[in-house]
Amino acid sequence: xxxxxxxxxxxxxxxxxxxxxxxxxxxxxxxxxxxxxxxxxxxxxxxxxxxxxxxxxxxxxxxxxxxxxxxxxxxxxxxxxxxxxxxxxxxxxxxxxxxxxxxxxxxxxxxxxxxxxxxxxxxxxxxxxxxxxxxxxxxxxxxxxxxxxxxxxxxxxxxxxxxxxxxxxxxxxxxxxxxxxxxxxxxxxxxxxxxxxxxxxxx
Amino acid sequence: xxxxxxxxxxxxxxxxxxxxxxxxxxxxxxxxxxxxxxxxxxxxxxxxxxxxxxxxxxxxxxxxxxxxxxxxxxxxxxxxxxxxxxxxxxxxxxxxxxxxxxxxxxxxxxxxxxxxxxxxxxxxxxxxxxxxxxxxxxxxxxxxxxxxxxxxxxxxxxxxxxxxxxxxxxxxxxxxxxxxxxxxxxxxxxxxxxxxxxxxxxxxxxxxxxxxxxxxxxxxxxxxxxxxxxxxxxxxxxxxxxxxxxxxxxxx
Numbered sequence: 001x002x003x004x005x006x007x008x009x010x011x012x013x014x015x016x017x018x019x020x021x022x023x024x025x026x027x028x029x030x031x032x033x034x035x036x037x038x039x040x041x042x043x044x045x046x047x048x049x050x051x052x053x054x055x056x057x058x059x060x061x062x063x064x065x066x067x068x069x070x071x072x073x074x075x076x077x078x079x080x081x082x083x084x085x086x087x088x089x090x091x092x093x094x095x096x097x098x099x100x101x102x103x104x105x106x107x108x109x110x111x112x113x114x115x116x117x118x119x120x121x122x123x124x125x126x127x128x129x130x131x132x133x134x135x136x137x138x139x140x141x142x143x144x145x146x147x148x149x150x151x152x153x154x155x156x157x158x159x160x161x162x163x164x165x166x167x168x169x170x171x172x173x174x175x176x177x178x179x180x181x182x183x184x185x186x187x188x189x190x191x192x193x194x195x196x197x198x199x200x201x202x203x
Numbered sequence: 204x205x206x207x208x209x210x211x212x213x214x215x216x217x218x219x220x221x222x223x224x225x226x227x228x229x230x231x232x233x234x235x236x237x238x239x240x241x242x243x244x245x246x247x248x249x250x251x252x253x254x255x256x257x258x259x260x261x262x263x264x265x266x267x268x269x270x271x272x273x274x275x276x277x278x279x280x281x282x283x284x285x286x287x288x289x290x291x292x293x294x295x296x297x298x299x300x301x302x303x304x305x306x307x308x309x310x311x312x313x314x315x316x317x318x319x320x321x322x323x324x325x326x327x328x329x330x331x332x333x334x335x336x337x338x339x340x341x342x343x344x345x346x347x348x349x350x351x352x353x354x355x356x357x358x359x360x361x362x363x364x365x366x367x368x369x370x371x372x373x374x375x376x377x378x379x380x381x382x383x384x385x386x387x388x389x390x391x392x393x394x395x396x397x398x399x400x401x402x403x404x405x406x407x408x409x410x411x412x413x414x415x416x417x418x419x420x421x422x423x424x425x426x427x428x429x430x431x432x433x434x435x436x437x438x439x440x441x442x443x444x445x446x447x448x449x450x451x452x453x454x455x
Contacts, residue, residue, distance in 0.1 A: 013299040017274040047324055117398050119326055119369065122205040122424065123248055123454045143206060143454040145279060147326045163204055186279050186301065188243065 002026045002199070003038035005065060007055045009080065010046035018185040018192060024199050032064035039203060041068045045080030049089035049105065049150070052080055053097060062098060069100050074201045075177050082172065082179030083152060091150050100177045103155040111151060112165035119149040124162040124170075124182075132159040132173045133201050134180075137193035144170070144182040144190055151181065176201070206452045207417050208248035208425035209439055210402065211432040213238060215284075216255045218264030235268050239276045242432070245439050247278065248454060251304070251372075251427065254284030266298045273299020283331055283372075287311060292319050296327070304329035304372060307345040309363065310352055320367025329402075330368035332360060334389055335376035341389060348376050356389075357396050364397045371397065372427060374404040382408025382431070385416045390423055400424040407431055410442050417451045 002019060004012050006028045019026045026042075027034060035041055043065055045052050056062045069075045077085045086097045089105035097105070108118055123143040128135060146162065152169040154161070161167035162182070172179040178198060184191035214221050219233045239250055252272070254265045262285065273280055282295040283304030292303050303323075309315050309330060320328045333344040334356040341356035360371060373393050375386030385406045393401055403416055404427040413426045431437045446453040 011296055011299070011301075013270075013273060013297070014277065014301070017299070018277055020274070021277070046326075117400060117424075120205070121326065121370070121400055122208055124205050185277060188278050191277060 001038055002040045002042060003035045004028045005035060005041060005043045005056075005061055005081075006030045007045075007052070007059055007061050009052045009055060010044050012044060014183075014185040015042065015044055015078070018195055019199075022192060022196050022199065024195075030059055030061065032060050035061065035064040035068055038068065038073070040074045040199070040201075041065060041076070043075065043077045043081035043084060045078065045084060047080060049080065049083060049091040049097075050093055050095040053084060053089075053095050056084065066098055066100065069098075069177050072176050073203065074198060075100070076198050077177075077179040078185075079148060079181060079183055082181050083150065085172070085177060085179050086152055089150065101155070101157045101172055101174045101179070103153045103157070105150050105152050108149055108151050108164075108168065111168065116165045119147055120151075120162075120164050120168060121147045123187075124164065126160045126162060126170055127167070128160050130159045130173070132171065132178070134159070134171060134173065134178055134194055134197050136197040136200070138190050138197075142190045144180075144184065144187040144194075146170075146182045148181060204452045205424070206248070206454045207423075207446065208402070209246070209413070209442060209453075210249045210251055210425050210427040211242050211247050211439070212251040212253055212404075212427050212429045214253045214255050214429065215265060215268065217258075217261035218268040221255065236272045236275060239272045239280075242439070243276045243278050246443055246454070247439055249279045249281065249425070250276065251281045251283065252300075254282065256285065266294060269295060269298040269300065281329055283329070288315070289318055289322065292323060292327075296323065302327050302329050302370070304331045306331040306333065307347075310343070310345050310354070316363055316366040316368050320369070325367045325369035328368050329370045329372060330360065330363040331372040331374065332356060332363075333374050333376055334386075341392065344376060357392055360393055361396050364399050368399065370400045370402065372402045372404055375406060378406030379404075381406060384408065384412040385426070387416070387419055390416075390420055394420060394422040402427050404428070407437070410437055410445050413437075413442060414446060414449050414451065417446065418449065
């Protein structure tokens with residue numbers, strides 16, 4: 001059973017529907033005990049980093065998510081949920097994340113040429129920088145759907161990038177901790193294949 | 204590189220697609236769920252549902268069908284039509300919409316865009332504008348194009364973006380329905396004025412119109428159309444292959 005962490009940021013409707021389409025059972029939960037008992041955990045999220053980090057810790061869910069990751073359970077952060085896996089974000093201030101992956105999240109504006117529009121929104125192609133079990137059913141060059149104005153730094157944990165004036169981090173992995181900057185639940189069959197691969201990562 | 208998006212728009216009334224559609228192999232051509240599924244399978248990059256329901260009862264049917272569609276279609280879904288309040292945003296977002304498009308509602312309540320952007324984020328708020336030339340000026344029309352507001356379109360668009368609209372649908376009433384191509388002068392003026400993604404609407408009649416659009420105005424992000432897709436005059440798969448052949452980035 002997969003726990004979808006519900007901490008009041010973003011809409012879990014599509015994510016729940018995506019797993020349902022794959023025939024995978026999910027539970028949308030804000031209960032640390034349910035997260036601790038789940039086989040896998042998905043941390044979604046849209047909105048601003050500081051607000052999300054505050055809501056996550058206010059409910060005690062930060063400790064539950066970190067605990068699940070430390071226990072070796074597959075964890076997938078999506079969009080802002082991926083950014084929360086990092087140490088720190090500079091979105092409207094300086095805010096601490098879950099520190100499951102080393103590095104920082106910064107405005108895309110600092111990373112790309114000024115002529116390009118922000119947010120980075122739309123379908124962009126994946127370039128693999130390292131092998132990852134997430135890519136088991138997809139190939140390099142497949143398109144996925146992005147909407148974001150902040151991006152993680154390129155680090156050892158980067159497994160895929162997308163080119164937007166510069167390579168932007170598209171996916172990360174540190175052992176059993178995974179993250180997608182794009183929205184697999186909005187990326188058609190390619191996105192569903194990524195979610196399916198996550199469901200099959202061995203525990 | 205971000206691909207140029209191709210977006211079919213479905214007009215839905217009381218939960219059914221209006222304006223006939225003409226596809227072989229669809230059991231029910233007025234079912235938004237089936238049509239959305241069809242379009243997502245043939246390569247549409249995004250879908251727009253436009254709710255032209257008049258009654259509250261009909262709106263219930265619409266949200267019901269929206270939910271059913273969102274459960275099955277895993278590409279971005281924008282909903283417009285009858286969006287006047289934050290409650291309207293809430294209602295469609297809870298049913299699986301990813302973005303909400305406002306038009307007349309933003310004219311009636313100039314604070315709506317700002318309030319929605321603050322609550323749901325800029326990326327969620329799409330400003331849709333119906334524009335027509337009056338005495339050489341680009342004017343904003345409201346109520347489905349029936350009423351000239353007297354507002355200058357470029358100024359209105361700039362204000363909307365400053366308030367937090369994260370994307371624009373620019374519909375030219377001068378080219379709409381004519382099938383002679385998109386309104387390039389209008390779109391060019393809009394691209395000069397703002398730096399959020401611009402979706403061109405109104406005037407597409409054939410594949411070449413999309414090629415011309417993206418070739419002439421590389422800053423336009425997407426092309427939206429309705430009947431030419433519904434009636435099979437332009438096949439989305441073929442369109443995107445042609446775009447790629449012309450060096451226009453497309454998701455194949």
